[in-house]
Amino acid sequence: MRGLAVSMMALMALAGCADKAPQAYQGYAEGEFVRIAAPYAGSLTSLAVQRGAEVKAGAPLFALEQDNEKAGRDEAGQRLKQAEAQLENLKKGKRPVEIDAVLAQREQASAALKLSQAELARDRKLATAGFVSPQKLDASRAALERDQARVKELEAQLATAKLAARSDDIHAAEAAVEAARATLAKADWSLAQKSVKAPVSGLVQDTLYVQGEWIPAGSPVVSLLPPQNLKVRFFVPETRIAALKPGQTVQVSCDGCGAPLAATVSYIAPQAEYTPPVIYSQENRNKLVFLVEARPAADAAAKLHPGQPVDVSLN
Numbered sequence: 001m002r003g004l005a006v007s008m009m010a011l012m013a014l015a016g017c018a019d020k021a022p023q024a025y026q027g028y029a030e031g032e033f034v035r036i037a038a039p040y041a042g043s044l045t046s047l048a049v050q051r052g053a054e055v056k057a058g059a060p061l062f063a064l065e066q067d068n069e070k071a072g073r074d075e076a077g078q079r080l081k082q083a084e085a086q087l088e089n090l091k092k093g094k095r096p097v098e099i100d101a102v103l104a105q106r107e108q109a110s111a112a113l114k115l116s117q118a119e120l121a122r123d124r125k126l127a128t129a130g131f132v133s134p135q136k137l138d139a140s141r142a143a144l145e146r147d148q149a150r151v152k153e154l155e156a157q158l159a160t161a162k163l164a165a166r167s168d169d170i171h172a173a174e175a176a177v178e179a180a181r182a183t184l185a186k187a188d189w190s191l192a193q194k195s196v197k198a199p200v201s202g203l204v205q206d207t208l209y210v211q212g213e214w215i216p217a218g219s220p221v222v223s224l225l226p227p228q229n230l231k232v233r234f235f236v237p238e239t240r241i242a243a244l245k246p247g248q249t250v251q252v253s254c255d256g257c258g259a260p261l262a263a264t265v266s267y268i269a270p271q272a273e274y275t276p277p278v279i280y281s282q283e284n285r286n287k288l289v290f291l292v293e294a295r296p297a298a299d300a301a302a303k304l305h306p307g308q309p310v311d312v313s314l315n
Helices: 002-020 067-091 096-129 134-161 167-192
Strands: 024-031 034-037 042-047 060-064 195-197 202-207 220-225 230-234 249-253 261-264 309-314
Touching: 042 220, 060 220, 067 167, 096 134, 230 309
Parallel strands: none
Antiparallel strands: 024 230, 024 309, 034 220, 042 060, 060 195, 202 220, 249 261, 249 309
16 A cells, blocks of 8 residues: 555656646648749740749849740830820921911912902993993902902911811820820730749749740749748647647747747647648657758858758747
8 A cells, every 4th residue: 555655646746747847749840932933935044043042022033035025015115106296296287388388379369369359440440431341340259259268268278287186186196195005014014024023032942944944824933932931830739729829939949950949829720630640750850851952142041941840849
C-alpha cells in the first residue's frame, strides 16, 4: 500500500508538470504565390529577373514580342491626327484664295449691276420720248433685277465662305476625334500588357519559361512570393483549440532561425479533421532536404521558406 501511494504521488507530480509544460505543435511554412501572366500570347523576348532574386513593386519582370501591338498603336495615333485635322478644318472658313475668288465674282456682278441701272435709266428717258418700245424697257428692268439678285447671291456666298462648318458637322467631327482617342488608349493598353511589371514586392520563387519560348495567353511566366503571403500551418489537438482565438500571438521556432519568431493567428478551421498521414517530427526531420541556391542580395533573406518544418508554441 505504501508503494502504491508513492507511485500515485509520482504520477500526479508528472501530470502536474505536464500541465505546466509549454505546449509546442509541429507544422510547416507555406507561401501563397503570386503568379504573373500577360493577357495576350506571344514569344518571350526578355526575362528581366532570375529565380531567387528580390524585386520591388513596379520593377520590370518580362516582355513579349510587341510588333503587332506597336503597329496598331501607330495606326491609332495617325487616325487621331487625321480626325483632329478634319475637325480643325471644319472650324475654319474657306481658304483665302477661295474667298478671293468669290470677291472677284462679286465685283463682276456689281459692275454688271451698275451697267443695268444705267441702261434702265436711259431706256426710261427714251421710252418717255417714244424712241424705245415698252418691250425694251421691260427687258432693261429684268436685267437690273437679275444683276441685283446675282450680287446678293455672291454676298451670301462670301459670308458663308468666312463661316465654319455647320454645328452638326462639327459635332460629328468631335465625336470622331473622341472615338480615335479611345482607340489610341486601347492600343496603348494592349501594348503595355506585353511588358509586365511586378505588382508587389517579393522574392522571385520561380521563372516558368525561358527567352524565346511561346507563351500562351494567361500562362504564368514568373512566380512571386511577397513576404506578407508567407504563413505557418500547424495542428492543435481538440483539447487545446479553445485556448486559441484570431489575433492571438504564438511563437514559431525553426532550425537555424535563432530566436523564436512572433506570429499572429489569422484563421482557425471551423471543422475538425483527422491527423494528416504525413507530419514532421523530430525523428524524420533530419531526413528532409531542401534545395538551396545562394545569390548575393542587398536585402536580408526571409527566415522561413515554404515547406520548412517549424515548431509553434502557444503563449
